[in-house]
Amino acid sequence: MAKSRVKKRPDGRYAMQIYLGTVDGKRKYKTVYGGTPKEVQKKADEVRILMGKGIDISAQRDTFKEWGNHWLKIKKAIVSSAHYKTCEQKLRIINCYIGDMPISQIKTANVQNIIFDLSSLNRWTGKPTAKRTLVEYRSVCRQVFQLAIENRIIDYNPASSVKIVSNQLKKERRALSVEEQGWIINTPHRAQKAAMIMMFAGLRRGEVIPLTWNDIDFEAGTIRVNKSVFKEGTRFNIKSGAKTESGNRVVNIPQILIDFLKLQPKDTILVCPDTKDVMMTETSWRRMWDSYIKDLNIKYGDLNGKRSKYDPKGVPITIPRITPHWLRHTFCTLLYLSGTDVLTAKEQMGHSDIKTTLGIYTHLDKEHKRNAVSKLNEYIETHASHMQVKNS
Structure with missing residues (x-):
């Protein structure tokens, strides 16, 4: 030649x-x-x-979107329908940025710009994107590029060195104080069952919604977690199995929750159905929870004389806006305070990685040590006259 x-x-x-x-x-x-x-x-x-x-030079004009579609076909065969829909949604947004670009011409800067743009303001949500979600976007990019590498289309992964920087304010996740736990225990409401289960059994919202009375063993004092829900639009669909493999578990529950649940009507299959005795939707859950917070606020908030929740001007929320995450975090805190070892706590919480449980336990340990020092300082100040350091 x-x-x-x-x-x-x-x-x-x-x-x-x-x-x-x-x-x-x-x-x-x-x-x-x-x-x-x-x-x-x-x-x-x-x-x-x-x-x-x-490297297959003849295929270098293949677009990112084309290889993204190849990747989706593989994902569909190996992941749950809920996970697949999440992958599909994230890939759709990524394609708005680089979908039509030849995959061989995409640089790290192109992918980094996607992350920067979404972290500043996600145009589809109108809010900055959470750090965890940004990591998921990067992961999708990495996997698509990796598939192209394995098929000899490109020789390096442009997403491998992309940095994650989130502008979203970190959501507060804390345990309820003893006083706030009392609010949950002593305030009857349609949401009280869900709140009590999350606070004293550590179930996630997605595990409470499909929970049935058959999942609760009153004799053994346990709740069997073996299903969860995933969202399609505003509706929830039941998925066999919990959020993660570790989420499938049997939770030992305290007597206070057993006694509370025994008193509840059991004329429906679901423990926490909506007002029509069917499984909740995203909308019906939100309405129920908002109503619950309003009732707690009226009972325990500082309302300056405003007592009616039907006031056309609305009632200002003066109590902390308690979330399902706070209630679940409270359960983990109660496990820590009761001396439960970290491995057992991981199993009870359904964490897939013990590092998650260790992180919570480590934070609680530091917090309680700080509290112990504060109490020591208070004691010393109270008895200062008897504990003064004298010059020799």
Whole structure:
């Protein structure tokens, strides 16, 4: 075969054809262009280096969207429908940025700009994107690029060194104080069952919603967690199995929760149904929870004489806006305070990684040590007259 030569085109540019091989009996070429013969030669050398690495040069015009679709087909076969929908939604947003770009031309800066843009303001939600969600976007990019690498389309992963920087304020997740726990225990409401279960059994919201009375063993004092819900629009669908494999568990529950649940009507299959005795939707849960917070606020908040929740001007929320995460965190805190070892706590909480439980326990340990020092200081100040350091 004759050696490729640089040729000048009528438009003034220079070009060179590089032989790629034969496909289906046809000779395939890659043409590179440049403003000077030297530039063309450099590009030709780069192509030959890629060919030497086994990269499929003829497929380098494949777009990110095309390889994203290949990746989705693989995901659909190996993950749950809920996980698949999450992957599909994230890929759709990523495609708005780089979907039509040839995957071989995408640089780290292109992916980094996606993360920066979403962290500043997610145009689909109108809010900055949470750090955890940004990590998921990066993960989708990495997996699509990795699939292209495995198929010899590209030779490096542009998403591998992308940094995560979130502008979203970190949501407060804390345990309820003893006083706030009393609010939950002593305030009847349709949401009280869910709140008590989350606070004294550590179930997630998605595990409480499909919970049935058959899942509760009053004799053994346990709750069996073996299903959860995933969201489609505003509706929840039941998924066999908990949020994670570790989420499938049997939770030992305290007597206070056993006694409370024994007193509840059991005329429905679900423990916490909506007002029509069917499984809750996102909307019905939100309405129930908002109503619950309003009732707690009226009973325990500082309302300056405003006592009616039907006031057309509304009632200001003066109590902390308690969330399901706070209640679940309270259960973990109660396990810590009761001396439950961290491995048992991990199993009871349904954490997939013991590092999560260790993180909570470590934080609580530091907090209680600080409280102990504060009490010591208070004691010393109270008895200061008897504990003064005297000069010798």
